[in-house]
Amino acid sequence: MMTGELKSKVDKIWETFWTGGITNPLTVIEQFTYLLFIKGLDEVETQREQEDALLGIESERIFPPDKQHLRWSKFKHFEAAHMYEVVSNEVFPFIKNLHGNKESAYAKYMGDAMFMIPTPQLLVKIVDGIDHIPMKDRDTKGDLYEYLLSKIxxxxxxxxxxxxxxxxxxxxxxxxxxxxxxxxxxxxxxxxxxxxxxxxxxxxxxxxxxxxxxxxxxxxxxxxxxxxxxxxxxxxxxxxxxxxxxxxxxxxxxxxxxxxxxxxxxxxxxxxxxxxxxxxxxxxxxxxxxxxxxxxxxxxxxxxxxxxxxxxxxxxxxxxxxxxxxxxxxxxxxxxxxxxxxxxxxxxxxxxxxxxxxxxxxxxxxxxxxxxxxxxxxxxxxxxxxxxxxxxxxxxxxxxxxxxxxxxxxxxxxxxxxxxxxxxxxxxxxxxxxxxxxxxxxxxYKEIEYEEVQYEAPSVILEKVEVLEREIIQGIKELKEMIRG
Structure with missing residues (x-):
C-alpha cells in the first residue's frame, strides 16, 4: 500500500524532473524506472554477497571486480560531475551489455534505453531522492510503479x-x-x-x-x-x-x-x-x-x-x-x-x-x-x-x-x-x-418500472400559492415598518 509519506517522496522526485526540464510524463517514468532498476541490480548483488558469505560459496556476480564502481551503493557517494560521467558513460552501456547474462531479466528491456537527464546537479537530486525510497518489498515496488503510471x-x-x-x-x-x-x-x-x-x-x-x-x-x-x-x-x-x-x-x-x-x-x-x-x-x-x-x-x-x-x-x-x-x-x-x-x-x-x-x-x-x-x-x-x-x-x-x-x-x-x-x-x-x-x-432488454405519482388537485395547489403570497406580502409590510422605525 502506498503510504502518504512514500507518495510525497515520489511527488518530490517527479517535481525535480519537471523543474529540471523533463516534462513528458512517459520520459519521467522511463528515466525514474531506469534508475530504480540500477538500484535494484545493486540490491540483488548485495543479497547474493550476503547469501554467499552465509553459505561459504562464490556465486556468479552481476558486477565484476573491475566494475564495482558502477554499483548504486558506490556511485551515489561520488561528487556531481563524476557521478554524471559514470552513470551516463559507464552504467548505462554496462546494463545494455548484460544481454548475455541470463540472470538479468532487467537487461532484456534496456537495449534501447537512453539516458536523458541533462545535468549532473539534476542527477544528484534524483539519485538522492530515490535512495530514500524503500525498495526491498515487492509490493512496495509494484505500488510505487502503479502510482507513477497513474501520473500519465x-x-x-x-x-x-x-x-x-x-x-x-x-x-x-x-x-x-x-x-x-x-x-x-x-x-x-x-x-x-x-x-x-x-x-x-x-x-x-x-x-x-x-x-x-x-x-x-x-x-x-x-x-x-x-x-x-x-x-x-x-x-x-x-x-x-x-x-x-x-x-x-x-x-x-x-x-x-x-x-x-x-x-x-x-x-x-x-x-x-x-x-x-x-x-x-x-x-x-x-x-x-x-x-x-x-x-x-x-x-x-x-x-x-x-x-x-x-x-x-x-x-x-x-x-x-x-x-x-x-x-x-x-x-x-x-x-x-x-x-x-x-x-x-x-x-x-x-x-x-x-x-x-x-x-x-x-x-x-x-x-x-x-x-x-x-x-x-x-x-x-x-x-x-x-x-x-x-x-x-x-x-x-x-x-x-x-x-x-x-x-x-x-x-x-x-x-x-x-x-x-x-x-x-x-x-x-x-x-x-x-x-x-x-x-x-x-x-x-432492461425493463423500467414507472411508479405512479399522485399530485394534489390544481385548486388545492392554487390555494397554497395564495397563502404563500399573503405571507410574503405581510413580511414585506413588516420590513417596511421596521425600516421607517
Missing amino acids: ATAGTNGQFRTPRHIINMMVELVKPTPEDIIVDPAAGSAGFLVAAGEYLRNHRSDLFLVQSLKEHFHNQMFYGFDMDRTMLRIGAMNMMLHGIENPNIEYRDSLSEQNNDRDKYTLVLANPPFKGSLDYEAVSSDLLKVVKTKKTELLFLALFLRILKPGGRCACIVPDGVLFGSSTAHKAIRKEIVENHKLEAIISMPSGVFKPYAGVSTAIMIFTKTGAGGTDHVWFYDMKADGYSLDDKRTPIEENDIPDIIARFHNREAEKDRKRTEQSFFVPVEELRENGYDLSINK
Whole structure:
C-alpha cells in the first residue's frame, strides 16, 4: 500500500524532473524506472554477497571486480560531475551489455534505453531522492510503479489510455486465472492486466510456487504482452519485473497484422484494445477479415481473440458500447460469431465516467469462452452504476460501488435465474438475442418500472400559492415598518 509519506517522496522526485526540464510524463517514468532498476541490480548483488558469505560459496556476480564502481551503493557517494560521467558513460552501456547474462531479466528491456537527464546537479537530486525510497518489498515496488503510471494524465495518440486498476482487478477476479493458464494481452500498454493476473495468483494460488514446474511456468511462459509503442513496451516490461515476474514475454508486435500468426495458443485473454481509428485492409491479417470485414480496430480485436485462444480458452475484454448494438454488417457478424459459435457468458455495462479524465466513452466488459461449437444459452447482463469513484473528471472516492456485487453475482449465477428485468442484473435467453439481431446492449432488454405519482388537485395547489403570497406580502409590510422605525 502506498503510504502518504512514500507518495510525497515520489511527488518530490517527479517535481525535480519537471523543474529540471523533463516534462513528458512517459520520459519521467522511463528515466525514474531506469534508475530504480540500477538500484535494484545493486540490491540483488548485495543479497547474493550476503547469501554467499552465509553459505561459504562464490556465486556468479552481476558486477565484476573491475566494475564495482558502477554499483548504486558506490556511485551515489561520488561528487556531481563524476557521478554524471559514470552513470551516463559507464552504467548505462554496462546494463545494455548484460544481454548475455541470463540472470538479468532487467537487461532484456534496456537495449534501447537512453539516458536523458541533462545535468549532473539534476542527477544528484534524483539519485538522492530515490535512495530514500524503500525498495526491498515487492509490493512496495509494484505500488510505487502503479502510482507513477497513474501520473500519465493524457491519452495516447493511438487511442491508448490507462485502464483504471480497480476495473482491471475486477476483470481478473471475474475470470480467476489458474496456475496452468497462458495469459495474453495483445494491446498490453503498461501491462496492467498481466500484472494484476500475476498478483491474483500470488494472493490466491501461492501454492504454485511450491511446484517447480508451475513456478517456472509463472516466470517464463505464462505471460505474453504485445504493443506497437516501444516506450510503453519498456514501461510494461519493467512494471512486470518490479512485480516479481522474472522473464515476461513482452514484445513489439502489431497484433492485427499478417505477421502475427498466433493461433490456438493462449488460455486466457485480458485486454482493453484501442477503440479509436481504423486500419488499412492491406495491413490487417486476412483471416481476421474473413471473420469480420471491417477497418474498425475494436471489431478486429474480437476476431483476433477468438483466433489466438485455445478451445476452452476464456476472454474478458473491454469494448465500446457501439460494439454491442452497432447495425453495420461487421458489427452484427462478430456478435453472431461469438453468440452462435462460442459461449458468450456476460455483458457488464459500465458508466461513461469510468475512463475519465482520459475519455468519456461508454463501455462494457464482455466475457466469453472459445468453444468453436456454440454453447451460448443464457447471457448474464449487469448494469454497473457506480465503481467506487465519482464519475466526473476528478474521480474522487465515494461509497457507492457495484464491483463487489458484480463479482459475487457473477460467481453465483445460479441464483440469478429468477431475477426480473427491472433489477440490476438478469439473464437473457439466446433465442431473444437472435430475435433482436444479436443486440447486446443492456437497454434493449432492461425493463423500467414507472411508479405512479399522485399530485394534489390544481385548486388545492392554487390555494397554497395564495397563502404563500399573503405571507410574503405581510413580511414585506413588516420590513417596511421596521425600516421607517
